[in-house]
Amino acid sequence: MPRTPNAPSTLSSPFAGRRIRAAVVGAGAIGRGSHLPALARLAAEGETEVVAAVDIDAKAVEAFRAEAGIPHAYTDLDRMLAEQRPDLVTVCTPPTLHRDQTLAALRAGAWVWCEKPPVPSLADFDAIEAAEGTDGGPYASIVFQHRFGSAATHVRRLLARGALGRPLVAHCQTTWYRDTAYYAVPWRGRWATEGGGPAMGHGIHQMDLLLDLLGPWSEVRGMAARLVHDVETEDVSTALVRFGNGALATVVNSVLSPDEVSRIRIDCERATVELTHLYGHSNEDWRITPAPGVPAVEAAAWQDFGPDVPSSHLAQLRELIASMRAGERPRSSGPDGRTSLELITALYRSAFTDTTVRAGEIGPGDPYYTALHGGAAGWAPGEREEVPA
Structure with a gap:
């Protein structure tokens, strides 16, 4: 079953009492449509602030900066990292760029949230893991947003404790x-x-x-x-x-x-679990069918997915920010992301x-x-x- 997250670091969090300073790398569709809205939602909750955007296309990144109200736009990642010192870098570029951009961010002391596919090979992934911090980060996490949300969490727990056989x-x-x-x-x-x-x-x-x-x-x-x-x-x-x-x-x-x-x-042994959707799921997209003989009261409890939290970049980013504040390795990073x-x-x-x-x-x-x-x-x-x- 899914691994147990690392225990919190004994070090005090460098993010205590302040917003997480984030930078978005890549001003294309995924950055605009998924990463930025998630960051903006958490900014409204006092968790994050977007301090910079980076893209090799100067016109595109300036338009991105202006539309989103981001203070700084760059065409050079290394310069941005040196001048802005972000806590978190979200990588929204084509896969061939992910390794070098992730390594640059980690070496600058930033945590990374990288779009899938993570990197083109296991060798690249292992190079990234080798560059991560050893106690409390920084860590590099992959965008696997389908793991997150209320229904996936509920089903994972049922399976983990053997409730469904x-x-x-x-x-x-x-x-x-x-x-x-x-x-x-x-x-x-x-x-x-x-x-x-x-x-x-x-x-x-x-x-x-x-x-x-x-x-x-x-x-x-x-x-x-x-x-x-x-x-x-x-x-x-x-x-x-x-x-x-x-x-x-x-x-x-x-x-x-x-x-x-x-x-x-x-x-x-005791139930069939089904998920049917396209690009994202909510509670209503899941169905649990009990096997004959399962007590009705128990089967009914399985259907309680809790308040509906759809799978999304926002759901994963919220957990990632919590991991940063706790100094824990986030899910979908390291061995958990490599599998x-x-x-x-x-x-x-x-x-x-x-x-x-x-x-x-x-x-x-x-x-x-x-x-x-x-x-x-x-x-x-x-x-x-x-x-x-």
Whole structure:
């Protein structure tokens, strides 16, 4: 089951009695539409203040600064870090930039909240973890907002205490649709800049939530294909996953599906848990169906998800700020954040080598440790296979 957070640091919090000074790196859609609103909401509650924005496009970052009322705009990250000394840096740039920007922020003493996909490889992730603080931060956390919210918290607790019985069978589905125009953006669909296809850039959210609910995975057998799009990466993948607790799961990630849906289903000994949504969930998107013979009073208690807190950047950021003030490693950072990237890496290795991959097998010296394509013929850049007509 999900790990126990680190105990609070014995050091006094450097953030006590004041707002968290935040900087947004990347003035594009995710920064404008998700990070900034979450920061603004917490600013209204006295928790944060946005002190700077950074983007290589001077006009874009100045417009971003003016619209949001941010005091300072920069085109140079290092200069911003030196002059503003933010407590928290939110990284909203393409994946290929995440490693260097995260490392720069950590070395400047700032905590980091980085959009998914976190980085293009396990080697990059391990380099970031090595640069984190050792007692009370700074730490780097990944945006895995689907873990957060009232319903996910409720179901996680039910599973953790065994109320629903042993998990047996699970299904994890991210079947979305992306057209040719979507892949016209230069960094999409390329190993070097996006890291991977829908397993990495789309299905990572549902796979991360599944892992957060069920705990560690032990082995995976995967398949991947390019069926439609003229890209380097796959546009569909499937996998069979075995968990440490014995549960078996199927995983489907696609950008070829006109009827879009995100879904998780977990069949336990005493109940089935189902989540059906698209890009975010609330209490009403979850359903718990008790097995025959479960007492009605107990089954009714399972349906009490509490006040509705939807999954969102805001829900995760609120918990991250609390972790900063407590000097704790936040969820979705360190080993807790790495497990999803390791599963995705193993899925690709399995698909491209036609083997079963076990947790912990991919490390330094393995070609998949530094690139998700692993140099596989037909998949590595410059070695395109023919796409079936």
